[in-house]
Amino acid sequence: MNCEDVRRWKGALLDGELDAKNTAEIHGHFARCPPCLAAFRADQALQASLRRVGVAYEMPESLRQRIVQSLPGASVGTSPRRLTSREIAARWIARTGWVVAFAASAFLAVVVTERRTDVHDEIVALHVRSLLADHLCDVSSSDRHTVKPWFAGKLDFAPPVPDLSMDGYPLVGGRLEYLQGRVIAAVVYRKRSHTINVLVSPRSQGGAIDEEQLVVATHRGYSVGMWHASGLTFAAVADMDPQGLAAFQRAYESQLQQ
Amino acid sequence: MTLITLMNSEDVQRAARFQALIVPMIDDAYSLARYLVRNPTAAEDIVQEACLRALRHIDSLRSQDARPWFLTIVRNCFFAVRAIDRAAPTWSVNAADEQTDACDEREWWCDESLDQADPEAILERAHDREVVQTLIAGLPLQFREVLVLRELNDLSYREIAEVTGVPAGTVMSRLARARALLRRAWLGYPGNGGAT
Numbered sequence: 417m418n419c420e421d422v423r424r425w426k427g428a429l430l431d432g433e434l435d436a437k438n439t440a441e442i443h444g445h446f447a448r449c450p451p452c453l454a455a456f457r458a459d460q461a462l463q464a465s466l467r468r469v470g471v472a473y474e475m476p477e478s479l480r481q482r483i484v485q486s487l488p489g490a491s492v493g494t495s496p497r498r499l500t501s502r503e504i505a506a507r508w509i510a511r512t513g514w515v516v517a518f519a520a521s522a523f524l525a526v527v528v529t530e531r532r533t534d535v536h537d538e539i540v541a542l543h544v545r546s547l548l549a550d551h552l553c554d555v556s557s558s559d560r561h562t563v564k565p566w567f568a569g570k571l572d573f574a575p576p577v578p579d580l581s582m583d584g585y586p587l588v589g590g591r592l593e594y595l596q597g598r599v600i601a602a603v604v605y606r607k608r609s610h611t612i613n614v615l616v617s618p619r620s621q622g623g624a625i626d627e628e629q630l631v632v633a634t635h636r637g638y639s640v641g642m643w644h645a646s647g648l649t650f651a652a653v654a655d656m657d658p659q660g661l662a663a664f665q666r667a668y669e670s671q672l673q674q
Numbered sequence: 675m676t677l678i679t680l681m682n683s684e685d686v687q688r689a690a691r692f693q694a695l696i697v698p699m700i701d702d703a704y705s706l707a708r709y710l711v712r713n714p715t716a717a718e719d720i721v722q723e724a725c726l727r728a729l730r731h732i733d734s735l736r737s738q739d740a741r742p743w744f745l746t747i748v749r750n751c752f753f754a755v756r757a758i759d760r761a762a763p764t765w766s767v768n769a770a771d772e773q774t775d776a777c778d779e780r781e782w783w784c785d786e787s788l789d790q791a792d793p794e795a796i797l798e799r800a801h802d803r804e805v806v807q808t809l810i811a812g813l814p815l816q817f818r819e820v821l822v823l824r825e826l827n828d829l830s831y832r833e834i835a836e837v838t839g840v841p842a843g844t845v846m847s848r849l850a851r852a853r854a855l856l857r858r859a860w861l862g863y864p865g866n867g868g869a870t
C-alpha cells in the first residue's frame with residue numbers, strides 16, 4: 417500500500433469499515449510512514465473531538481408530544497406520560513451537570529447520584545489516551561484464546577475475556593493499564609467504529625459502588641459503566657450513550673455466565 | 675363539534691409498530707433534519723411529515739432496516755420541503771448548497787495551509803457545541819449530509835449509500851472531503867485560543 421492508497425482508505429479504517437487484510441496493510445504502512453500516521457491521528461483527533469462535545473441538536477418536547485399524540489389510539493386528555501430514561505437523564509444532567517446512574521434492569525429504573533468521582537475522570541482520560549497514543553493493545557488479537565493467556569504472569573488475577581462477537585462487539589485485544597495506583601487489565605472491544613475499554617481489577621474494599629448493579633456515569637459524550645461480579649470490579653468506558661453501554665454490559669455479563 | 679375517529683385493529687398495530695420502531699429514532703432524525711435544512715422550524719415540519727409517511731408505510735418495513743429506512747424518509751421530506759420553499763420562500767435556504775467543489779476563497783475551509791496534520795492542534799481547539807454545530811452546518815450539503823449520517827446517525831457506509839442513493843465509494847470519498855473541510859474549519863475558526 418502506498419501513501420495515495422492510504423489517503424483513500426484511512427477513513428474506512430477510522431470508521432471500522434476496512435477488512436482485516438487491508439487493516440493490516442495500512443498499519444504496516446503507518447509503521448514505515450510517520451506523515452501518513454500523523455494524518456490518521458489527526459482524523460482520530462477530529463472524530464474524538466466531535467464525540468466529546470456532542471453534535472446532536474436537542475429536539476423540542478412539544479414536537480415529540482405532537483407526534484405521539486397524533487398516533488391512533490393515543491390517549492386524549494392529560495394523563496401523565498411516563499418519562500423516558502433519556503429525559504430523566506437530561507433533566508438530571510441539566511440540574512447537576514454530573515452523573516446519572518441506571519440500573520441494568522428491563523425497566524431502566526433510574527438511580528441517581530450527584531457525585532462525579534475522580535475515578536470517572538481518570539477512566540475517561542485513560543480511555544482517550546488509549547485511542548490517541550500508539551498503544552491501544554499490547555496483545556492484538558480477536559481470539560480470546562490468545563488474549564486471555566497473555567495476562568497470565570503479568571497480573572495477580574485472571575481477567576475474563578468473553579467472546580462477544582456474536583453480540584456485535586468483536587475483540588480487539590488487551591493491554592496492561594494503570595488506574596487508581598494499581599496495575600490492571602484493559603480488554604478492548606469494538607462496536608462499529610466505537611472502541612470500548614473494559615478495565616478489570618480485583619474488587620477492593622471501599623470502592624465507588626457497593627452493590628452488584630450497573631452504575632453508568634455519562635459526561636460529554638463518554639459513558640463509564642461500573643459493576644462488580646465474581647470478586648472483580650469492571651469499568652467499561654466508550655464514547656457511547658448510557659443505553660448503548662448498558663447493552664454492552666448485558667451482553668458481557670451474559671457471556672460470562674456461559 | 676367533536677370528531678370521532680373509528681379505529682380498527684390494523685391502525686392499532688401500525689401505531690404499535692411505529693411506537694416501537696420509529697419513536698426511539700426521532701431525536702436523531704430531528705438532528706439530521708436540522709443539519710439538512712438549517713432552520714429549527716423547518717426541521718420540525720420535516721420530522722412531522724416524515725413521521726406521517728413512516729406511519730402510513732410502516733407495514734412495508736422490516737425491523738432490522740428501520741434506521742436507514744426512516745432516515746431516507748426524513749431526507750426525502752427535506753427535499754420536498756425545500757422545493758416547496760423555493761416556490762414560496764418562508765425561510766431562506768443558503769445558496770451555498772449549490773456548491774460542489776467550488777470553494778469561496780474567503781471561506782476558511784479553502785485555506786490549504788490548515789491541512790497540516792496535527793492531532794494536538796485539533797485537540798487544543800476545544801470548541802463549544804454551538805460552534806461545532808455551526809462549523810458542520812457550514813459545509814456544502816453533499817458533504818454535510820454524509821458526515822452527519824456517519825458521525826451522528828452512526829450509519830455504515832452501505833447504509834449511507836442506501837439513504838443518499840450514491841455508491842459506497844462515493845460515500846467514502848465525500849466523507850473524506852467532509853472531514854478535510856471540517857478540519858480546516860475547526861483549525862481556522864476565529865476566537866477560542868487564537869490562530870496557530
